[in-house]
Amino acid sequence: GIQVEQSPPDLILQEGANSTLRCNFSDSVNNLQWFHQNPWGQLINLFYIPSGTKQNGRLSATTVATERYSLLYISSSQTTDSGVYFCAVDTGRRALTFGSGTRLQVQP
Amino acid sequence: GAGVSQTPSNKVTEKGKYVELRCDPISGHTALYWYRQSLGQGPEFLIYFQGTGAADDSGLPNDRFFAVRPEGSVSTLKIQRTERGDSAVYLCASSLSRQFSGANVLTFGAGSRLTVL
Numbered sequence: 001g002i003q004v005e006q007s008p009p010d011l012i013l014q015e016g017a018n019s020t021l022r023c024n025f026s027d028s029v030n031n032l033q034w035f036h037q038n039p040w041g042q043l044i045n046l047f048y049i050p051s052g053t054k055q056n057g058r059l060s061a062t063t064v065a066t067e068r069y070s071l072l073y074i075s076s077s078q079t080t081d082s083g084v085y086f087c088a089v090d091t092g093r094r095a096l097t098f099g100s101g102t103r104l105q106v107q108p
Numbered sequence: 109g110a111g112v113s114q115t116p117s118n119k120v121t122e123k124g125k126y127v128e129l130r131c132d133p134i135s136g137h138t139a140l141y142w143y144r145q146s147l148g149q150g151p152e153f154l155i156y157f158q159g160t161g162a163a164d165d166s167g168l169p170n171d172r173f174f175a176v177r178p179e180g181s182v183s184t185l186k187i188q189r190t191e192r193g194d195s196a197v198y199l200c201a202s203s204l205s206r207q208f209s210g211a212n213v214l215t216f217g218a219g220s221r222l223t224v225l
Contacts, residue, residue, distance in 0.1 A: 004150075031208045035216075041197065043151070043216040048208060086150050088214075094164050095141050096214060098150035 002027045004099035006087055012105045013077050021072040021102045023087030030092045032063055034072050037084040037101070046072070046085075077106045110134070112217035114200050120223045121190055129185045129220045131200030139206050140183050141214070142175055143199040151199055157183060158206060190224045197221050 003026035013019055023032075034046040047054050051065040058077075063070040074081055084103050088096040113132040121127055133140050138159055143151035153167040157177045165175075172190075177183040187194055197219040204212040 033208070033213055035214075040218075042218055043199065043201075045213040045215065048210045048213050088150075094166065095153045095156045097153065098143075100148075100150045 001094075002029070002089060002091055002097050004087060004089055004097055006085075006099035006102050008102060009100070010103045010105075012107065015077060015079060015106055015108050017077050017106075018073070018075045019077060019104070021074070021085050021104075023070045023072070023089075023099055025068050025070075025087075025089045027091055028068070029065065029089040031090045031096065032070055033088050033096065034061055034070070035086045035088060036081075037086065039083055043086070074104075077104075079106045079108055082106045112200055112202055112215055114198075114217035114220050116220055117218065118221045118223075120225065122225050123190060123192060125190050125224075127187045127190055127222060129187075129198050129200075129222070131183045131185070131202075131217060133181065133183070133200070133202030134215060135181075137202035137204055137215075138180070139203045140177060141201045141203075142183070142185050143201065145197045145199055145219070147196075154185070154198075156206075163206075187222075190222075192224045195222055195224045 005024045047061045049061045053062045058075045060073045084101040086101045088098045140157040142154040145151045156164045160180045172188045174186045199219045201214045201216045
């Protein structure tokens, strides 16, 4: 099956800093979604972005499908951004496959 | 309902016992998914329903695991003869259909934490 690798595995930031999270995948995909899992375990969809660029407030995401990677940008980070960020992809043949995530801690 | 509801939120059981976990998806969502998440890992796919039928059960680890969705809404994940290795958070998600888009993304419930002693 498709392989999904996320980097870095862990990230510690000071409040106000910017960061870039990366997701590499091993096959062509027709679906890519980014999720945030808060410290209480709830997974929330951030973006549906199989290709191109989208922005939502301080977050933006870019997927370069031809090169099989996606980037999630967090600007002016806040303590509420803490948690785990997951990239999930599928090729249309089965359900979403998740990466192992990037654990982000934003310190005040 | 307004969101995906999962019960129980926590379940502690003894090795060898039978367990049922329930998922109530968002009203009108035809696609329903079960995932399992172990500590420090990403969610791992178990099974996907389109309507009442299991469209893909390739993620079920063995025949102790079974899931149903008899009326195309509520789903139950059933685990027989539980083992300590089954301890994890079991996540349910739903979507309008299998065709994802900006208006149709995967929505997760809060999960059921299963602990097998």
